[in-house]
Amino acid sequence: MAKIKKGDLVQVISGPSQARGGDRGKQGRVKEVLVERNRVIVEGINFVTKHTRVGQTQRGTKTGGLETFESPIHISNVALVDPKTKKPTRVGYRVEKNAEGKTVRVRISKSSGEDL
Template identity: 75%
Template sequence: MANIKKGDLVQVISGRSQARGGDRGKQGKVIEVLVAENRVVVQGVNFVTKHVRVGQTQRGTKTGGIETHEAPIHVSNVALVDPETKKPTRVGFRNETVTKDGVSKTVRVRYAKKSGKDL
């Protein structure tokens, strides 16, 4: 089971600080999870510029130029944000019994461990 999934709110925990032009401390939503490379794409984090060759669409409008978009970062450089405290936290798993249509089933569920200095 994955610690981080698409749609989760995560915070960058490593790299250059924001004062030095980096992304450490920024929070964003996970747009995409690249399982094979152990990387995630986070909204508003790790922008790169891409030069796109000029072309034409079917209607005749010009495309191309310099575009910016988010690049993937390694999954170890982000931490899941606890929805209650809005601080980065570790992820745990526990077994819970779910009853659906009269059938009980045990499933693994993610939960946010205690975060911050209040441990």
């Protein structure tokens, strides 16, 4: 079971600091989880610039130039943010029974014990 899911608020916990032009300490929402590559794409984090060749579409408009977009970051370099304290926290699971009596696993933050 994945600890980080799409839509979660995460914080970058490794890499260059913001003073050196990096993203450590920044928070953002997860846009996509790439499970097979153990990577996540976070909104506003790890921007890269891609140069695309100039071309022409059917209508005659020019395409190409510089494109900036978020690049994937390894899942171990981000930590889930606790909703109460707004600080990074570790994640655990608690086994509970739901309304129908089925056993389900619920994500909890380790520091506060609150469900995520």
